[in-house]
Amino acid sequence: MIYALIDKEGLVFRGLSIKEFSQKIQRLNIPIAQYRNKIGSLSEKKEDLLLIRQFYHGKLIINDCIELIDYADGLHVGQEDIRQYDDDLALAVKYIRKKIGSKLVGLSTHNKEEILEANQLNLDYIGLGAYRGTQTKSDAKVLGSKALELAKLSKHSVGLIGGVKLTDKFAKQITYKVIGSDLYEN
Secondary structure, three states, X not given: OEEEEEEHHHHHHHOOOHHHHHHHHHHOOOOEEEEEOOOOOHHHXXXXXXXXXXXXXXXEEEEOOHHHHHHOOEEEEXXXXXXXXXXXXXXXXXXXXXXXXXXXXXXXXXXXXXXXXXXXXXXXXXXXXXXXXXXXXXXXXXXXXXXXXXXXXXXXXXXXXXXXXXXXXXXXXXXXXXXXXXXXXX
């Protein structure tokens, strides 16, 4: 299943609008998408979420910004970002769940230790990567085929991220192909 990444900086860099990309992923019947904007203001992010909602009707996940959960179907947090709630990840997820209720919660993972830790948490899915190198996150450690073995350790659904392409085929341990750049170009 495809999980689209709506990365504001990536879209701007390629001269694509949120409206155009939202329409595209709706046409492709992509069931879940994550909006990520690491540098925008809270008001800009809210405007973008409202715009996405006009043209895209699948599940919409907000990256890191719990303040805007009312405009999304879930929250995805990174390893550093989750710790802003508590250094004890079980308490951090408990706090997030209290704030967002039954909406989706995803957590980025990069290695065996983080996956095993995530297995103890009340999550809906993990993001695992990077599968391949990307221009978006040049500092990401590339896991390659090791990611497919690591995914088997997760008790949660796994979204493989980082250079994933539409044409990639994975075994059942990968629930979501998290795709950004390849969707911008195709």
